[in-house]
Every structure is written in structure tokens, then in C-alpha cells.
Amino acid sequence: MSLWNVLISFVILLSLSGCVTKPPKTTEVVEQAPPLSMFETPPPQESEEGSIDKLKKAAAGPKKTVVTVLNVGQGSCSILSCSNGDKVIYDCGSSSSVKGTRPNNTDLRDVLYEALGTPDASKSKPAKINAIVVSHADADHYNLMPELISELSFFVGKIYIGGASHLYSNDFNNWTKKLKTSKTGKAPEVVELDQKYFELNKIPALGCGDASNAWNGLYILTANQDPPPPPPPPGVPPPTEKNKNRQSIVMYLYRTVSGLGKVFSVMFMGDAEKSAEREILKNFATWTPWLQSTVLIGTHHGSSSGTNSVKWVDTISPKVLAFSAGDNKGYGHPRCEVADDFAASPTSRLVALSKTHNFRCWDTAGGGFTVRKGIVDATFNTFSDGHLKFETDGTSWWIKTKDSSISKPACPTPAGKPKSCWCQPDQCWTEMFKE
Numbered sequence: 001m002s003l004w005n006v007l008i009s010f011v012i013l014l015s016l017s018g019c020v021t022k023p024p025k026t027t028e029v030v031e032q033a034p035p036l037s038m039f040e041t042p043p044p045q046e047s048e049e050g051s052i053d054k055l056k057k058a059a060a061g062p063k064k065t066v067v068t069v070l071n072v073g074q075g076s077c078s079i080l081s082c083s084n085g086d087k088v089i090y091d092c093g094s095s096s097s098v099k100g101t102r103p104n105n106t107d108l109r110d111v112l113y114e115a116l117g118t119p120d121a122s123k124s125k126p127a128k129i130n131a132i133v134v135s136h137a138d139a140d141h142y143n144l145m146p147e148l149i150s151e152l153s154f155f156v157g158k159i160y161i162g163g164a165s166h167l168y169s170n171d172f173n174n175w176t177k178k179l180k181t182s183k184t185g186k187a188p189e190v191v192e193l194d195q196k197y198f199e200l201n202k203i204p205a206l207g208c209g210d211a212s213n214a215w216n217g218l219y220i221l222t223a224n225q226d227p228p229p230p231p232p233p234p235g236v237p238p239p240t241e242k243n244k245n246r247q248s249i250v251m252y253l254y255r256t257v258s259g260l261g262k263v264f265s266v267m268f269m270g271d272a273e274k275s276a277e278r279e280i281l282k283n284f285a286t287w288t289p290w291l292q293s294t295v296l297i298g299t300h301h302g303s304s305s306g307t308n309s310v311k312w313v314d315t316i317s318p319k320v321l322a323f324s325a326g327d328n329k330g331y332g333h334p335r336c337e338v339a340d341d342f343a344a345s346p347t348s349r350l351v352a353l354s355k356t357h358n359f360r361c362w363d364t365a366g367g368g369f370t371v372r373k374g375i376v377d378a379t380f381n382t383f384s385d386g387h388l389k390f391e392t393d394g395t396s397w398w399i400k401t402k403d404s405s406i407s408k409p410a411c412p413t414p415a416g417k418p419k420s421c422w423c424q425p426d427q428c429w430t431e432m433f434k435e
Contacts, residue, residue, distance in 0.1 A: 063082075069390075070092075070387055073096025080218075093140045136245060218253055266293065269297055277307070297324065320378040334361050353377070353433045357384075360384035
């Protein structure tokens with residue numbers, strides 16, 4: 001036997017006995033990659049081999065995760081009820097008048113309470129909201145909060161805002177001071193997210209994590225692309241801030257769906273622009289499949305101005321595209337071409353619904369709104385589809401819509417007497433898709 005063969009045999013014996021020293025793990029951070037502390041192992045992907053076996057234990061997670069997008073007209077309001085019992089609100093505001101262009105506050109409050117699972121929230125039994133996230137300081141993303149979320153009915157754990165407190169209205173700032181974290185607690189902390197959140201940070205206070213998988217939870221992907229201006233001297237009004245959209249907090253909900261070997265994820269964009277898209281794609285350059293979203297709440301109500309780059313559309317590749325918009329011809333949201341870009345993407349994953357629906361969008365070429373009737377595309381507009389609900393129980397996920405027309409359609413009851421759809425939990429919701 002040659003010396004070379006002897007050496008090879010010796011190495012094989014050592015390796016079988018476990019004596020070969022493995023090279024140490026490198027601590028070098030790949031450029032443009034997220035922090036290693038968050039990415040020591042990759043998150044489960046839908047295309048990953050054997051992912052069903054890896055996620056089997058998630059089936060034991062008994063609770064639902066529900067995301068409800070309210071029809072607030074020209075604005076935004078999303079409610080999260082998570083599998084571990086946490087409640088989170090992302091934005092809640094509107095620039096639409098209650099006179100015929102959106103549901104009134106009483107009706108919205110009923111749907112909000114239903115979404116939070118707290119229909120009995122009252123002065124005697126306040127419910128808990130773990131966190132409130134306000135994407136940025138445009139009023140149509142926060143001005144409904146003081147009206148819908150009473151300090152007598154809810155305790156609030158913490159409030160995260162894009163931009164800075166002095167850019168928000170006095171009504172909002174005064175409301176945050178009236179809130180309490182508990183019966184004997186102080187006012188919740190208001191956290192102004194800064195540059196450090198340009199990289200992924202899992203914030204425990206946001207919650208929504210569970211024991212079924214370490215990756216389940218809420219993430220901040222970026223915030224404050226343009227840092228807000230400093231507060232003005234006493235007695236001087238705050239400066240007009242033209243770049244509030246660029247201060248938007250982008251939030252990401254992630255939960256494994258073991259029955260499918262897949263994930264259920266929802267991306268909340270606020271009014272983020274291409275600068276935020278570029279930052280997220282840069283930070284996740286080596287983990288872009290993780291960004292593929294089950295549901296994308298379209299940025300800036302479906303605006304085509306400075307958003308939705310080709311790379312972003314191809315990377316996010318949502319199964320469902322949802323817009324929160326109103327009847328404002330001055331804005332013309334959502335733009336038809338934005339929905340078309342996602343549908344035409346070579347990586348498009350938009351699902352076909354089990355029921356047809358109508359989708360209203362602004363036809364830029366025609367200069368007006370158009371209604372695409374009887375379509376099965378999973379592209380929604382709260383103005384034409386009403387309230388939206390996206391749910392998962394850890395084994396499957398589904399889409400529901402609820403008529404939110406001003407006429408308040410009647411719901412059948414066991415006694416045969418119609419009641420308002422607004423106050424009946426889980427009634428008048430139409431299932432549009434289930435996987």
C-alpha cells in the first residue's frame with residue numbers, strides 16, 4: 001500500500017471516530033446581510049426540502065392569528081390578534097368624511113372590538129393592547145385612535161411611532177398621555193424608532209411570538225429613512241415636514257403554517273417609498289426568500305409615485321395584494337397599474353379566489369376610477385371589498401371579506417330577525433379563499 005493510500009485511510013478512520021477537528025465557524029458578517037445574532041440559522045422557507053417535518057410542532061399551536069384591515073375610507077387601520085393572545089394595532093386613521101364616504105366611528109369601533117376579540121371592553125373591564133405602531137405622522141394613519149380607543153376601555157403596553165412626537169397632532173399626543181399600561185400603571189412609553197432599526201430587530205414588546213417556532217413574531221424591517229427634524233423652540237410651530245412618508249415604519253408578521261410546510265406572513269408598509277424598499281432589499285440580500293409575503297398591504301394606499309420598483313415587486317411576490325383606500329379622486333388610489341405590475345411579475349404568486357369580487361382602481365390613462373367586475377384575482381381594495389380578514393390557525397390560512405357599505409346590510413339570525421352586521425362577531429364575513 002502506498003503512503004498516499006495510508007494517509008487517506010487514516011483520515012477516514014479519524015473522521016469516523018469524530019476526531020477530525022472541524023474548521024471554526026467564521027464570524028465574518030457578509031456585506032449587506034442582517035446581524036448574525038438573528039440569522040444563525042435560516043428561517044423556514046416554503047420551498048425548503050423537508051420543511052413539513054421541521055414545522056410539525058407548530059401544529060400544536062392552538063390559537064389563530066388574525067389580521068383585520070378595516071375600511072376607513074382614505075386611510076389605514078390594521079388590527080392584529082395573535083396566536084399567543086397578543087393584540088397589536090398598526091395605524092388607524094382616515095382623511096375621509098363620515099358623511100357617506102366611510103363607516104361612522106360607532107360602526108368602526110364595533111368592528112375594531114370584534115377584531116381585538118374584546119367586545120366587552122369597558123371601564124369596568126379594560127382590555128389589553130400590547131403595542132400600537134403608527135407608521136408615520138400623516139394624520140390619515142393615526143387620527144382615529146383617540147376616537148376609537150378609549151383610555152377607559154383599553155390598557156396599552158407601548159406605542160411605537162415613525163418620525164417624532166412633535167410632528168403629531170396635539171390631540172394624539174394628549175391621548176397617549178391619558179392611556180395607561182395597567183390599572184395602576186403609568187402612561188405607555190412612546191418610542192421614536194431611529195436609524196438602528198434599519199436592520200432587522202425583533203422587538204419583544206411587539207409580541208406575537210409563540211413556542212411553536214422561534215421565528216414567529218413581529219419584526220420592524222425599516223423606519224425613518226429620512227430622520228425627522230428636531231423639535232422647534234417653545235412657542236414656535238413645528239416645521240412643515242414634506243418627507244413624512246420616508247419616515248414610515250415597515251412591519252412584518254411571520255408565522256409558520258405546519259400543515260402546509262409553509263408560512264403565513266403579512267407586510268405592513270405605511271406610506272413607505274422606494275428608499276425603504278432599497279434598504280430592506282439591501283439588508284436582506286442573502287435572505288430575500290424570507291421576504292416573500294402571503295399578504296402585502298400595498299404601500300401608500302396603492303400610489304404609483306416613488307414606490308413598487310420592479311425588484312421589489314418580484315421579490316415580495318405576495319399571494320394576496322390589499323389596498324386601503326377611499327373615494328378621493330384627488331389621490332386616485334389605488335392605481336390600476338400597481339395591481340397590474342404585481343399580476344404581471346414573472347414571480348407572481350397571486351392566488352385565484354374561490355368567489356368572484358369587484359376591484360376598483362384608478363385608470364391613469366382614462367383619468368378616473370374603473371371597477372373590474374367579477375374577477376378572481378386576490379387583489380383587494382377596502383373601498384370596494386369592505387373590511388378584510390386574513391387568518392391562520394397554524395395548519396391552513398384563509399381570506400374573508402365583510403360588507404362595510406354605509407347602508408349596513410342586514411344579517412340573518414336564528415330567530416329570523418335581521419340585525420346589524422357590525423355587532424355580530426364573525427357574522428357577515430364571506431370566505432373568499434382557503435389553503
